[in-house]
Amino acid sequence: MHQPIRERLEQYLGGTEGAEGVRAIESHLATCRRCAREVEQMRRQAAFLRLLRPAGVLEPEPGFYARVWERIEAQRSNSIWSLLLEPALAKRLAYASLGLLVLLSALAISLDTEPAIPLTAPELLIAEDPIGPPLGANPTQDRDVVLVNLATYEH
Amino acid sequence: MNANGSEEAALVRRVQAGDETAFREIVDRYQSKVFSIIYGILRNRNDAEDIAQQVFAKIYFSIGSFDFRSSLLTWIYKITVNECYDYLRKKRVRKLVYESDFTEEDALRMMSSEQPVERMRSVDTVLAQRDLVTKLLGRISQEERTLILLKEVEGHSVEELAQMTGLNQNTIKVKLFRARQKLLRAAGRLTRRSGTEPAL
Numbered sequence: 271m272h273q274p275i276r277e278r279l280e281q282y283l284g285g286t287e288g289a290e291g292v293r294a295i296e297s298h299l300a301t302c303r304r305c306a307r308e309v310e311q312m313r314r315q316a317a318f319l320r321l322l323r324p325a326g327v328l329e330p331e332p333g334f335y336a337r338v339w340e341r342i343e344a345q346r347s348n349s350i351w352s353l354l355l356e357p358a359l360a361k362r363l364a365y366a367s368l369g370l371l372v373l374l375s376a377l378a379i380s381l382d383t384e385p386a387i388p389l390t391a392p393e394l395l396i397a398e399d400p401i402g403p404p405l406g407a408n409p410t411q412d413r414d415v416v417l418v419n420l421a422t423y424e425h
Numbered sequence: 426m427n428a429n430g431s432e433e434a435a436l437v438r439r440v441q442a443g444d445e446t447a448f449r450e451i452v453d454r455y456q457s458k459v460f461s462i463i464y465g466i467l468r469n470r471n472d473a474e475d476i477a478q479q480v481f482a483k484i485y486f487s488i489g490s491f492d493f494r495s496s497l498l499t500w501i502y503k504i505t506v507n508e509c510y511d512y513l514r515k516k517r518v519r520k521l522v523y524e525s526d527f528t529e530e531d532a533l534r535m536m537s538s539e540q541p542v543e544r545m546r547s548v549d550t551v552l553a554q555r556d557l558v559t560k561l562l563g564r565i566s567q568e569e570r571t572l573i574l575l576k577e578v579e580g581h582s583v584e585e586l587a588q589m590t591g592l593n594q595n596t597i598k599v600k601l602f603r604a605r606q607k608l609l610r611a612a613g614r615l616t617r618r619s620g621t622e623p624a625l
Contacts, residue, residue: 271602276598276602277598279598279602280576280582280583280597280598280601281583284576284582286582311609312605312609315605315608315609315612316577318554318557318558319558319573319574319577319578320577320578321551321554321555321558322465322466322555322558322559322574322577322578323465323578323580324461324462324464324465326461327457327458327461328457328460328461328464328473329456329457329460330456330457330460330473330474330477331474334452334456334474334477334478335449335452335453335456337474337478338452338478338481338482338485341478341479341481341482342481342482342485342486345482345486
């Protein structure tokens with residue numbers, strides 16, 4: 271389509287082009303078959319598009335706002351769940367939970383198996399059963415017992 | 426921005442700030458417009474009600490991103506038309522004219538006849554033609570569809586469209602021309618497949 275026609279096409283199709291403009295367009299269309307054909311196709315197209323115009327102003331049934339709000343509430347609660355169920359977030363949550371579980375398990379095991387104070391510490395030996403194991407069974411323990419006795423000896 | 430524009434902007438800002446009464450005002454103000462646009466495209470009251478609800482829910486959740494570059498009506502119009510076409514795509518509604526015996530070929534034939542559109546308005550014909558037009562509009566981009574519907578269905582001028590969209594008039598003309606050409610090509614493809622004369 272030639273530029274002068276293209277520039278005025280919208281006004282021409284909408285019937286808002288001035289009389290002089292219409293004369294200029296129509297004299298061009300009378301001599302240019304290609305433009306004439308395209309303009310005619312677009313004129314028909316515009317007429318068919320106007321078939322989608324509603325017959326008048328239509329109103330939804332009463333209580334429309336309440337129904338809209340109900341839908342908003344439903345979508346809002348859905349969106350919280352969908353956020354939690356969103357694959358990337360769910361994956362991160364699963365990894366974090368797994369990590370936390372491993373950490374807690376390791377902590378529990380270490381508390382069960384590792385005594386805070388070594389068994390041969392003098393404080394433990396003092397608190398031990400006064401009879402204790404027989405002398406000579408464990409030379410390291412015997413040495414510690416002697417050291418404790420010396421350190422705690424009182425006149 | 427004119428008085429209506431600034432009043433509208435204030436209303437939008439109130440909704441963006443979480444004012445529910447302002448949102449209710451938007452629903453009250455635009456519900457009949459939205460409902461009529463949807464009904465114009467789908468011609469089914471139940472579908473229109475359902476999609477209109479969805480349109481306003483979408484407005485509520487996305488109004489925070491409304492940037493005032495276009496008018497509120499244009500933004501709502503765009504959401505409404507997109508929702509209609511999403512609905513059509515999801516439902517894969519190939520044929521909207523359930524009551525009619527008219528086929529797509531009949532519609533194409535009627536459209537290509539030399540009779541003026543106004544003289545071909547038997548109920549079935551009009552339904553079939555609307556069906557076809559709706560289908561063809563599904564072949565162009567969202568922006569082109571919104572613009573061409575605002576121009577031909579809503580009857581806005583190029584000047585008004587420029588004001589509503591924030592684009593300049595020449596850009597609007599170029600976009601409309603491209604949309605019209607694409608519609609003609611889509612109709613041509615459809616026609617070649619069904620072996621009838623060009624439709625639009």
